Amino acid sequence: MLARMGFSRPVMGLLILLCAMLLAPIAALPVASMPAGDPPAAAGGSAARREATVTIVLQPAKDNTLYQSSVGAVSNGRGEHLFVGRTGQGEIRRGLLAFDVAGAIPTFATVISATLELHMSRSDAGAKEVQVHVLQAEWGEGSSAAAGNEGAGAAASPGDATWLHTFFDTSTWQKPGGDYRAEPSASTLVGDAGVYRWQSAQLAADVQQWLDDAETNHGWLLLGDESSAHTAKRFDTRDSSLADQRPALSITYAIPLFDLRLYLPLVQRR
Numbered sequence: 001m002l003a004r005m006g007f008s009r010p011v012m013g014l015l016i017l018l019c020a021m022l023l024a025p026i027a028a029l030p031v032a033s034m035p036a037g038d039p040p041a042a043a044g045g046s047a048a049r050r051e052a053t054v055t056i057v058l059q060p061a062k063d064n065t066l067y068q069s070s071v072g073a074v075s076n077g078r079g080e081h082l083f084v085g086r087t088g089q090g091e092i093r094r095g096l097l098a099f100d101v102a103g104a105i106p107t108f109a110t111v112i113s114a115t116l117e118l119h120m121s122r123s124d125a126g127a128k129e130v131q132v133h134v135l136q137a138e139w140g141e142g143s144s145a146a147a148g149n150e151g152a153g154a155a156a157s158p159g160d161a162t163w164l165h166t167f168f169d170t171s172t173w174q175k176p177g178g179d180y181r182a183e184p185s186a187s188t189l190v191g192d193a194g195v196y197r198w199q200s201a202q203l204a205a206d207v208q209q210w211l212d213d214a215e216t217n218h219g220w221l222l223l224g225d226e227s228s229a230h231t232a233k234r235f236d237t238r239d240s241s242l243a244d245q246r247p248a249l250s251i252t253y254a255i256p257l258f259d260l261r262l263y264l265p266l267v268q269r270r
Contacts, residue, residue, distance in 0.1 A: 072164025084224030098219025
């Protein structure tokens with residue numbers, strides 16, 4: 001909400017810190033992950049470090065599907081679904097997701113955990129592994145919107161990501177099908193229609209990296225089983241008409257607090 005009101009990230013962090021300090025009784029300030037051998041500072045020294053834990057849930061800033069195509073002119077930027085795996089005709093589909101991490105979390109926060117939650121609404125197969133990979137290039141979401149079940153995609157619009165393009169039709173991936181880190185950040189088996197979650201230490205590390213350096217935040221690529229035909233999975237996007245089935249990224253992070261009691265002697269001496 002603070003971001004939507006136009007506050008900068010440093011101001012957001014300061015407001016969160018001040019609210020936490022004012023609303024919580026001083027004696028009940030939360031303490032977390034404080035090293036056992038790290039004693040509180042003396043009254044005339046620095047404030048003792050304490051931490052408050054916060055959990056937020058983000059929806060994607062953008063999402064899309066890469067539809068395998070030799071001409072790279074198919075996309076689904078504003079569609080209600082994204083796809084992974086191979087279709088019955090053997091064509092590959094890969095999903096793209098990105099979240100505005102730096103716009104939602106204070107710069108000095110430490111990410112504790114991250115969980116990606118997606119709703120799978122249609123499947124061509126039984127349980128198949130779906131991996132999450134860090135994307136290594138910026139990409140776009142245009143105004144294209146596929147008809148019907150959306151499996152065939154739609155004509156790409158300017159700025160759409162496609163199989164060949166990061167932004168149709170002015171810039172391209174280094175490799176057709178997207179530029180992404182080979183090692184997955186997380187993986188889970190996706191079977192029947194329902195909600196699925198991806199969580200790992202590496203997923204949290206991805207989010208921390210994007211917080212520390214927003215320029216590296218290109219989001220994730222969803223990679224399904226591409227070993228054979230009829231492995232496709234359809235997930236709902238941020239444009240789904242069903243709000244509770246849209247993608248969500250739950251992030252738990254810690255922010256430092258300071259015990260104001262340590263400053264009281266200084267104030268009383270004035």
